[in-house]
Amino acid sequence: MDKQNRKAIIAGNWKMNMTPTEAGHLIDALVPAVQGANCEVVICVPFTDLCVAVAKCSGTNIHVGAENVHFEKSGAFTGEISADMLTDLGVEYVVIGHSERRQYFAETDETVNKRARAALAGGLKPIICVGESLAQREQGVTEELVRMQVKIALNGVTAEELKNVVIAYEPIWAIGTGKTATADQAQEVCAAIRKVVGELYGEDAAKALTVQYGGSMNAKNAEELLSKPDVDGGLIGGASLKADQFAIIVDAASKG
Numbered sequence: 001m002d003k004q005n006r007k008a009i010i011a012g013n014w015k016m017n018m019t020p021t022e023a024g025h026l027i028d029a030l031v032p033a034v035q036g037a038n039c040e041v042v043i044c045v046p047f048t049d050l051c052v053a054v055a056k057c058s059g060t061n062i063h064v065g066a067e068n069v070h071f072e073k074s075g076a077f078t079g080e081i082s083a084d085m086l087t088d089l090g091v092e093y094v095v096i097g098h099s100e101r102r103q104y105f106a107e108t109d110e111t112v113n114k115r116a117r118a119a120l121a122g123g124l125k126p127i128i129c130v131g132e133s134l135a136q137r138e139q140g141v142t143e144e145l146v147r148m149q150v151k152i153a154l155n156g157v158t159a160e161e162l163k164n165v166v167i168a169y170e171p172i173w174a175i176g177t178g179k180t181a182t183a184d185q186a187q188e189v190c191a192a193i194r195k196v197v198g199e200l201y202g203e204d205a206a207k208a209l210t211v212q213y214g215g216s217m218n219a220k221n222a223e224e225l226l227s228k229p230d231v232d233g234g235l236i237g238g239a240s241l242k243a244d245q246f247a248i249i250v251d252a253a254s255k256g
């Protein structure tokens with residue numbers, strides 16, 4: 001499979017970090033640091049940082065994403081944010097189904113699917129997160145679980161819509177722990193994700209799909225992870241909060 005035809009995407013997931021003032025400073029440092037990138041650069045930021053991010057990234061090569069979206073178009077859902085609210089601001093991507101949302105906010109494969117469909121219908125590009133816990137890896141059910149997560153998340157997503165979908169493999173045990181999956185482990189599961197998408201949508205669609213790895217990806221290990229044939233980018237937490245570290249990861253993806 002030829003990786004050259006796929007777009008590598010390096011996306012920061014800032015999580016619950018950065019006030020709007022801090023966000024402005026970080027983006028001011030990021031813009032010159034990633035301007036020569038030969039991959040897509042995305043920052044997914046808290047809702048409160050979106051305005052400043054969109055304003056500062058306008059006219060640059062940095063694309064802006066949110067960290068979640070509600071599945072209804074509008075209505076009595078106190079505290080929630082719709083796809084239309086995000087696109088109206090100029091937001092392009094949205095992280096969906098992050099394991100922290102699944103673990104702490106009771107999101108399920110079914111609500112992940114509803115959010116993904118709402119995002120796509122609203123013109124956003126969802127970065128759908130899947131991945132196993134340590135116990136699930138030790139039980140040997142990683143591939144089966146990830147296949148199921150992907151199948152449910154994509155239920156009802158059309159082949160045309162799939163072109164705007166990114167899938168991120170994020171083993172839960174590697175998130176924020178400093179324990180990175182080995183490049184071979186990342187490759188194995190990213191390939192399995194591409195395989196199930198191929199079964200659902202055909203070979204060409206699978207070949208075109210961007211599959212990211214996320215979980216303690218950093219300036220030191222990015223190059224090796226990104227060198228794997230089915231790892232098309234990264235979803236980066238901690239290391240995305242430092243412009244110099246994030247830029248090194250972007251450089252690594254630009255070479256691949």
Ligand SMILES: O=C(CO)COP(=O)(O)O
Pocket residue numbers: 013098170174175176177178214215216217235236237238239
């Ligand atoms: O959850 C992640 C990205 O969504 C990964 O976080 P870390 O890079 O901090 O491990």
